[in-house]
Amino acid sequence: MYDVWQIRKDFPILQHGVNGGPVVFLDTAASAQKPHQVLDKMRTVYETAYANAHRGSYTFAEEITTEFEAARRTVQNFVNAKEAREIIFTRNATESINLVAASWGEKNLHVGDEVLISQAEHHANLVPWQNICEKSGAKLVVFPIADDGSYIKEEYEKHLNERTKLVAITAMSNVLGTVFPIKEMVKSAHTYGAKILVDACQYAVHQKVDVQDWDCDFVAFSGHKTYGPTGIGVLYGKAEILSLMPPYQFGGDMIDHVTYQKTTFADIPARFEAGTAASVQAIGMAEGLKYMLALGMENIEAHEEELTNYATMRLNEVPRLKQVGTAIDKGGVFSFDVTGIHPQDLAFVLNKENVAVRTGHHCAEPLVNRMGYTSLTRASLGLYNTKEDIDALIAALLKAERFFRED
Amino acid sequence: MNIDELVENFAFFENWEEKYQYVIDLGRKLEPLKACYKTDEWKVKGCQSQVWLVPTFSPHSIHFCGDSDAILVKGIIAIVLMIYNDKSAEEIKKVDVEKIFAKLGLEENLTPSRRNGMMSMVEKIRQYAEAAKQAD
Numbered sequence: 001m002y003d004v005w006q007i008r009k010d011f012p013i014l015q016h017g018v019n020g021g022p023v024v025f026l027d028t029a030a031s032a033q034k035p036h037q038v039l040d041k042m043r044t045v046y047e048t049a050y051a052n053a054h055r056g057s058y059t060f061a062e063e064i065t066t067e068f069e070a071a072r073r074t075v076q077n078f079v080n081a082k083e084a085r086e087i088i089f090t091r092n093a094t095e096s097i098n099l100v101a102a103s104w105g106e107k108n109l110h111v112g113d114e115v116l117i118s119q120a121e122h123h124a125n126l127v128p129w130q131n132i133c134e135k136s137g138a139k140l141v142v143f144p145i146a147d148d149g150s151y152i153k154e155e156y157e158k159h160l161n162e163r164t165k166l167v168a169i170t171a172m173s174n175v176l177g178t179v180f181p182i183k184e185m186v187k188s189a190h191t192y193g194a195k196i197l198v199d200a201c202q203y204a205v206h207q208k209v210d211v212q213d214w215d216c217d218f219v220a221f222s223g224h225k226t227y228g229p230t231g232i233g234v235l236y237g238k239a240e241i242l243s244l245m246p247p248y249q250f251g252g253d254m255i256d257h258v259t260y261q262k263t264t265f266a267d268i269p270a271r272f273e274a275g276t277a278a279s280v281q282a283i284g285m286a287e288g289l290k291y292m293l294a295l296g297m298e299n300i301e302a303h304e305e306e307l308t309n310y311a312t313m314r315l316n317e318v319p320r321l322k323q324v325g326t327a328i329d330k331g332g333v334f335s336f337d338v339t340g341i342h343p344q345d346l347a348f349v350l351n352k353e354n355v356a357v358r359t360g361h362h363c364a365e366p367l368v369n370r371m372g373y374t375s376l377t378r379a380s381l382g383l384y385n386t387k388e389d390i391d392a393l394i395a396a397l398l399k400a401e402r403f404f405r406e407d
Numbered sequence: 408m409n410i411d412e413l414v415e416n417f418a419f420f421e422n423w424e425e426k427y428q429y430v431i432d433l434g435r436k437l438e439p440l441k442a443c444y445k446t447d448e449w450k451v452k453g454c455q456s457q458v459w460l461v462p463t464f465s466p467h468s469i470h471f472c473g474d475s476d477a478i479l480v481k482g483i484i485a486i487v488l489m490i491y492n493d494k495s496a497e498e499i500k501k502v503d504v505e506k507i508f509a510k511l512g513l514e515e516n517l518t519p520s521r522r523n524g525m526m527s528m529v530e531k532i533r534q535y536a537e538a539a540k541q542a543d
Contacts, residue, residue, distance in 0.1 A: 342477035344456045352423055360455055375455070403424070404431070404478060 002299050008384050010035040010291075017354075024355040024392040028382030029174050029202060029333050032227045034288070041287040042229065045280050053279035054253050054270075068279040071286035072269070075234055078289045079219060080210045086242065088235040088272045089282050093201045094124040096220035096235035097168070099272060100197055101128035102248040104218075104241070105166070111137035113165040116194070118156075118180070119145045119370050120173040123363045125199040125220075129168055138165070149176035149325035149371070157188055164194040171203035175362045175378065176325025176371075177308075177333035179203070186216045195241065201225055205382070206304055206331045208297040211236055223281060227383075228288030232281035235272070242268045249274040292383070300383045307381055308332045311390045318397045324371050332381030335362070338397070341404050343377040349400035350377075355393055410490055410507060417511045426512065427479065434482030440474035451531050454524025456480050462535045468493045469539060471532065483516050483525055491532050499536035504529050 008014050011033050017023050025033060049063035056062075069084070076084045090096045105128075109115070115129045119142055133140040143159040146152050160167070167189045172179050182198055189196040197218035200209050204221040211219055218241075223232035237245075247254055247265050252275040256264040265271050292300060311334055315323055320339040338346060343359035350357055357379045361368045368376055379393055408416075420426040444461045451458040456477035463470045470493055473484040490507055491499055508514045516525050 342456055342480075344477045345479050348427075348479055403428070406435075 001302055002295055004303065004384065004386050007295070008386075010037065011384055012036055012039070014384060018356075019354055021354045024353075024389045024396075026379040026381070026385065026389060026393060027356045027358050028205065028225070028385075029378065029380030030358050031224045031230070032205065032288075032382050033384065034227055034229070035291050037291050038228055038284050038287045042280050042284040045283055050280070053277050055276075064279055064283075067283050068277060071282040074286035074289055075236075078209070078293065079204075079234075079236055080212050081236055082212060083239055085268050086236055086239050088237065088242070088269045089277060090233040090235055090272075091231055091278070092224070092233035093199065093220040093222040094128075094233075096218075096233050097124055097197065097199065098128045099235055099248055100218050100220075100237070101132040103245045103272075104195070105129075105132035105136065106248075107244075107246060109133070109136040109138040109165055112163060113138040114141050114161070114163045115139070116141045116143060116159055116164050116167045118143055118151075118169055120149070120176060120178060120180075120367055121168070121170055121364065122174050122199065122201070123365070124201075125168050125170060125197075126366070129166075139163075145176075145178070145370075146327075147371075148327055149173065149178045149330070150327040151178060151180050151329075153181075153184075156185060160188055160192050160194065162192055164189070164192050167194055167196040168199070169196065170199040170201075171209075172200075172206065172331050172333075173325065173364075173367070174202050174333065175335050175364050175367055175376065176327065177202075177330035177335075178325060178327040179207075179329045179331055181329075182214050182216065186214055190215070202331065202333065207301050217241055223285030223288065226285065226288050227291055228285035229281045232278050232285045234285075237268075239268065242272070245272075247271050247274070251275055295383065303383060304332045304381050304385075307385055307387065307390065310387055311379070311381070311393075314390055314394045315397075317394060319401055321397065324373065324376055332385075333378065334380065335376040335378045337373055337376055338401065341400065343375045345404060346377050346397070346400050349403050350393075350396045353392070353396035353399065355396045357393075408489070413486065413489065414507075414510050420512075427482075430482035430486070430513075431478050432482070433485040434475075434478050434480075437474070437481055437485040437488075438472060440472045444472070445474065451524055451528050453527035454480070456524070458484070458524050458528060460484075460528055460531055462532075464539055467495050469496065469499070469535060471535075473528070480524070483513070484528065486511070486513070487525065487528060487532070496536040496540040499532060500540075 013033050051060035051064050053065045053068040072084045072087045075087045143155045171182050186196050195217040198216045200219050200221040205225050217238050219236040224230040254266050254271050254274045256266050322337050324335045347359045359377050449459045449461050451460050456475050458475045460473045471488050475481045508517050
């Protein structure tokens with residue numbers, strides 16, 4: 001374990017506070033705060049070695065290209081990929097998934113094929129599949145989860161068959177916190193010859209991603225949730241699959257050779273990185289990943305597990321509060337409803353108490369509806385949260401409960 | 408009660424709790440909106456909570472009814488309607504709603520990031536006023 005109070009000093013925004021008081025930041029599932037190591041690194045690059053990566057033939061250009069490619073290797077190491085060229089930099093995880101849907105999907109999905117997803121998917125892992133299924137004539141199949149948010153193995157396997165060409169599944173639900181058993185799900189998908197894409201946006205923040213152990217075909221996650229900057233995300237794909245995929249955006253350095261009549265395209269990863277790369281963001285993202293690795297993923301997991309247990313227990317103290325998503329295997333994401341208080345009203349009082357949470361459908365509208373709600377309040381943990389943060393949340397919820405009581 | 412009286416009342420509040428408790432009370436006393444209007448047709452888009460706004464046009468003025476499933480938003484609706492109700496289209500156009508909300512110390516409710524859709528509602532009121540003027 002690590003000293004969380006020491007760690008918090010790395011995060012300028014947590015020191016800075018908000019509205020003249022300390023901030024209780026419980027919205028890491030939406031986006032994480034940044035340690036100064038990430039901010040310093042990006043500033044240093046801009047101040048000392050900035051140019052367009054993979055373009056110029058002068059010192060700055062060479063330096064930033066070296067750093068950019070080193071960032072790719074850091075990501076490779078973070079997810080334990082076999083090769084660096086299996087790491088594609090994108091704008092965010094949503095773009096990563098769209099890339100697979102547009103490129104792999106357009107080439108491989110046909111009438112009669114099926115794409116299988118769970119009920120717990122974020123819009124980013126649902127809408128791109130809806131769209132490509134509509135275009136290709138393939139069918140989008142959704143397998144149910146349990147009322148408490150748990151994964152149901154029988155349901156998953158029942159919906160897999162020889163028509164399934166792709167499974168797209170979250171490793172951890174952004175609403176329910178449910179952790180899905182990716183390794184065994186990959187194995188089942190592969191027995192039918194289906195490919196499997198893992199949305200690891202939430203999972204990668206809390207637990208170790210190992211693409212070789214999972215044996216999955218694609219993984220998407222973003223920089224801004226792993227303590228790095230916005231504007232950068234990652235698509236991991238097995239080299240043999242990526243190599244057969246056509247480009248989906250054109251221009252820039254993704255070419256091999258261009259004439260006015262015809263273009264041949266570069267190998268991976270360049271083929272999928274059209275236009276000027278978000279090089280400084282990629283370098284910043286790598287710095288965030290290094291920060292997590294230095295703390296130790298197992299330490300982050302242990303710290304958050306302790307807090308998760310504490311929060312689950314304390315939330316029960318709030319009258320009329322119902323937790324939504326209570327699977328046994330779940331991470332530090334707590335969605336809840338307080339009977340009689342609209343989440344927006346709740347969040348207003350929480351904000352007045354400097355407690356930052358998210359409300360709404362959390363970009364997973366069908367899931368929130370499936371759980372029986374149109375809107376939920378969500379608190380979520382990061383590596384910098386403390387028991388005191390949970391105490392502040394509970395105190396603010398109790399205050400809100402009194403504030404809106406009609407008497 | 409008119410807006411000037413409301414501004415006077417607001418001057419007495421010492422903290423946000425008192426102020427917003429009063430806003431909640433205004434919401435609870437808001438003229439009720441008939442259930443038959445709580446449909447998509449009358450919903451104001453761009454709000455995190457559900458907000459409905461229904462105009463009734465008279466020869467020289469417009470009367471609005473509104474509601475929300477969030478109680479604080481309902482209170483803010485009560486204030487917005489206090490500002491705009493039973494005015495002519497021309498008068499509606501002239502209202503500086505930001506200034507009034509600033510006087511009340513409620514300007515935080517009009518920022519786009521609050522996403523409670525109050526600005527969407529004000530926009531909608533202005534559109535209805537514009538439509539009424541065109542029809543004249």
